[in-house]
Amino acid sequence: MGISVIADTGADTLTVIIEDDGCGMNEEQVKKVTDPFYTTRDTRKVGLGVPFFKMAALQSGGSFEIKSEPGVGTKVTAVFGLSNIDRMPLGDMAETIHMIVTMNEETDFVYTHKIDDRGFVLDTRQMREILGGLSFKEPEVSSYIKEYLEENIAESGNGTVI
Amino acid sequence: MKSLEELKAIREKMQGSVAFRSEDTNQTRVVVGMATCGIASGARPVLTALSDAVQSKGIKDVAVTQTGCIGLCQYEPIVEVYAPGKEKVTYVKMTPEKALEVVDRHLIGGNVVTEYTIGALAK
Known part of the structure; x- marks a missing residue:
């Protein structure tokens, strides 16, 4: 499992990358995972971790991307505007x-x-x-x-x- | 920058002196809810207080771990204690101070701190 926190003051970005070599997700799941009303758990109907993460990145003028392949792993890249007033502290x-x-x-x-x-x-x-x-x-x-x-x-x- | 050299020194110092712990069935599990709801209500300092206290007091057979959302978000931070052969104890609305009391009275003393349990709150 890889976790990276990379700040670039020149480009004014804070990039957070989380990647694993786990079971991965298919295309359908990748599309749904940023939906707060999607989860694979059966304890309840909502899953807020990924949607909040995406929201935090986008509200600071950044971007959000998930790449995943079943059997290979998943890579989540969130780019934040480093000096943006709406960027939450790390x-x-x-x-x-x-x-x-x-x-x-x-x-x-x-x-x-x-x-x-x-x-x-x-x-x-x-x-x-x-x-x-x-x-x-x-x-x-x-x-x-x-x-x-x-x-x-x-x-x-x-x-x-x- | 701190280097890995110090880790080698720790390893050498502890060589032979430590019986490598293994997870056994006599282990009590202390589980802290660390989902978004738990963290938002202050579970992280609770978890830190618990694991620091268990380590510094050298309590054997207790493992502090984390879990996701327990489904009782309004009662977070939640700490559950699973002792072998005993019923699960659920502590609610925890703080680092309450957690330390649970360590002393429950994990060391063996008495459930009833006033912090979910049962006491519901009454």
Whole structure:
């Protein structure tokens, strides 16, 4: 699973890309997925995650695209207007990614964080290789990952928060 | 930039000293609803408080995880506790402070914090 947050101050864009090599969706499902009244769950009739994500991108003067192929995977690309007043703040990415990574140990994640030419990549496969069988939930490991994200995100921003 | 070198040091330090935990059937699961409704009502700090407390207090056999929408959005943030052999306990309208109380009184002490459960709210 890949998650990328890329800010380009020159082009005034903030691009968020989420991609996986999961089961994918067929053309019909891709068309319907941005509809708030479409969901594959049977617990209720609405699914708001993707529609909200699309709305947030479009209201900041950006764009939104989903590419998917059954059996191959899905790639969601949302482009936001970086300085647009209607762009919602990115939020606490360190905490968000820390939580996703430590709570889903059966999935590999590659998190890319870039602001112009400053940035870093966190690849859980590299971390797992170093750790052997040691869990991301071990307190020392967990707080290392949190600090790794916090420090590197702060340094990528070089004083600015996106 | 922080590097992966430190992670190697952690690994070496912990080598041998840690019995690698495995998920067993005696594990209590603490599940936080982290869908849009949960996050909007403040589930993230609740989840952070829970997992930090479970880690820092070294509570064994408790796994803190997240789930999607439980279907009771008006009661979010919701925390469910699944202890083996016991009935599920549903805590509603949680805050980090209430979560820490649940850790101390329920997860460590073994007593359900009745006043924060959905049953208490419905009355």
